[in-house]
Amino acid sequence: MNWGPVLLAPDRTRFALWAPALDTLTLEVDGQEPRAMEPQADGWFAVEAPCGAGARYRFRLPDGTAVPDPAARAQGSDVHGWSIVTDPQSFQWKTQDWRGRPWNEAVILECHAGVAGGFAGVAKMLASAADTGFTALELMPVAAFGGTRNWGYDGVLPYAPAAAYGDPDALKALVDQAHAEGVMIFLDVVYNHFGPDGNYLSAYAPDFFKADVDTPWGGAIDFAKEPVARFFIDNAIYWLREFRFDGLRFDAVHAIADNAFLDRMAREIRAASPDRHIHLVLENEHNDAARLKGSYDAQWNDDFHNVMHVLLTGEDHGYYKDFAEDPAKKLARCLSEGFIYQGQGSPNQKGKPRGTPSGHLPPFRFVSFLQNHDQIGNRALGERLTVLTSVERLRAATGMLLLCPQIPLAFMGDAEGSETPFLFFTDFHDELADAVREGRRGEFAHFPGFSDPALRERIPDPNARATFDASRAAPGPDAQAWGTLYKDLLALRRERIIPHLEASKSLGAEAIGDKAVVARWQLGGGTLTLALNLGEAPVAMEAVQGDTVVTIGAGRTESGLMPASFCAWWQG
Structure with missing residues (x-):
């Protein structure tokens, strides 16, 4: 059995629902008499009805509760209301021959569709992003959620694009336009929990969740149940096939806590799209290097952000406590080996070990960033680095981000020096x-x-409309200078880094001051050396062989590497 409606003919649709807690179930199609659904094996119910694309439907439970289809392909204006049948073949693609781009070419811009003005608003960003040098756009989750404003991590209908952003064809049009611009487009998906508003699964399928395991967001999902595993694996394949996304970012897989399921999902996704470049990226607090040797391309490297944030701002509370001691040495380890925590005890975890060895992995298995939705929005006031550190230091750090052989990710507004906050927002009530x-x-x-x-x-009150409106990324006062910096650095990356990234290998890194590092990589037949000083004083460093390809700040002088400086050298 398959989750969700299947269009059998223009005027006939098959509906199915896994409801093992029920003995009876009714399908309601708007404008038609209710139909009793037929029990199938293993707790499934199914029925066919004379309706096609555009039909509104829902399920009626024996206690009288009307519920949406958890696998609806589209939803009306509310997650509590009618689900909508769609025709997966109706959209006319213009980029039929697009097969994607290799992972080593990825330069990612993360974006929230809502504050950008919906799917149509994101489409307006594409030409500028491509011109700057971004090769991939990553959307925060778009699955339907309660209300009209949300980060997306409170989704309850994982197959239905949020109606507040646009209908399914509007999302397909965005993907189509991205491909026309030569830009890959990734989607952030949430498979570790459901949001609190509009999730009815427990009413008819309590077996979807583990009765004895909780997460910070509610009952843990039981991926050992085959209908549950199929719900999520098919969802991933659905986004990649029907919407032609080029890749997925899997949110907080440490909360899934089922590596067998993760490995199975990756295998099935790869098998479903053998002729395309499909990229799968994890967020995983466990720093599990084993997942990066198989079917997953990379992991978001929070360690890079956290130690860079300490160096840029001096903040040492919250999760920054784990990176406050010897931050330059920790950054050197991150640049040379990927993860900082590879089994060491974490102060925030009362000494509990975190992570596994990662030095054997190539640098492109790690996605690095100076900020993203989490690191800005999880601050009480949503401040960006543009208001937390000096322009000079942030420009130098941006050099390290964009020229390091790890895969760089920026957040919407970064390339314009935006100073507006990105706040936590929802649209809940009562x-x-x-x-x-x-x-x-x-x-x-x-x-x-x-x-x-x-x-x-x-x-700010997360539910206030003003909180959402304040989170729109406005260009900063020196937007042109930031845009030029990003464009120039990404041109260098395209010329010097990307062609050699497949054969990249760390040659080591070291701290040369309290807030300064130098790192080297073998890239094909050449050597890349990057040096960064975020401290208050010059630091001594040995002469570097090769041509200087870029200097940010005063750079290297006879006194050594100057404060708020970044330099890159290329030999070969």
């Missing part, structure tokens, strides 16, 4: 809205500047 608001403010009770309850009132 008691849930109160709980989210107070929970959000309570998270920061032990953070500097927010210990006083009165000061926590400054934290």
Whole structure:
């Protein structure tokens, strides 16, 4: 059995639902008499109805509750309302021959569709992003959620694009246009939990969840159940096949806690698209290098961000505590070996070991970033680095990000020096809205500047429309200079780094000061050397063989590498 409606003919559709807790189930199609669904094996129900694309439908439980299809391909204006039948073949693709781009060419721009103006608004960003040098756009989750404003990690209908952003054809048009611009497009998907508003699975399929295991977001999903595993594996394949996304970023797979399922999912995805470049990227707090030797291309490297943030801002609270001691040495390890935590005890985890050895992996198995939606939006006031550190230091750090052989990722607004916040926002109501608001403010009770309850009132209400509107990325006052920096550095990456990335290998890195590092890589027949000083004073460093390809700040002088400087050298 398959989840979701199957269009059998223009005027006939097959509906199915896994509801093992029920003895009876009814299908309601808007404008038609209700139909009793037929019990199938293993807890499934199915029925055919004389309707086609555009038909509105829902399921009626024996207790009278009307529920949407958890695998609806489209939803009306509300996740509690009617689901909509779609025709997967109706969209006329213009880029039929697109097969994607190799992973080593990836330079990623992360984007939230809502604050960009929906799918049509994101499409307007594509030409500028491509001109700057980005080769991939990554959308934060777009699965339907409660309300009209959300980061996307509270999705409850994983197959249905959020109606607030546009219908399925609008999303396909965005993907089509990206491919016409030569830009890959990735989608962030959430398979570790469902949101709190509009999730009815427990009412008819409690076996979807483990009764004895909880996560921070509710009951843990039971991937050992075959219908559950199929729900998510088929969802991944659906986005890649029907919408032609070039890759997926899997959110917080450490909360999935089932490596067998992760490995199976990757295998089936690869088998479903053998003739395309499909890229699969993990977010995994466990720093599990084993997953990166198989079917996954890379992992978001939070370690890179965290240590760079400490060096740029001096902040050492929260999760930055793990990176506050000897940050330059930690950055050197990150540049040469990928993960910083490879089994060492973590202060934030009371000494509990975190991570596995990663030095054997090539650098392109790691996605690096100075900021993303999490690291900006999880701050109480959503500040960007443009208002947390000096322009000079941030420009130097950007040089390291964009020329390092790890895969670079930037957040929307970065290449324009945006100073507007990116805040945490939702669109919940009544008691849930109160709980989210107070929970959000309570998270920061032990953070500097927010210990006083009165000061926590400054934290914006996630449910206020103004919080969402304030999160739109406006160009900064020196947007042109930032745009030029990104464009020039990415041109260098395209010329000097990307052609040799497949054969890249670390030649080591070392701290040369409290806030300064030098790192080297073998790239094909050449050697790349990068040096960064985010400290207050010059640092001594040995002479570097090769041609200087870029200098940011004062660079290297007779006194050594100057403060707020970055230099890159190429030999070969």
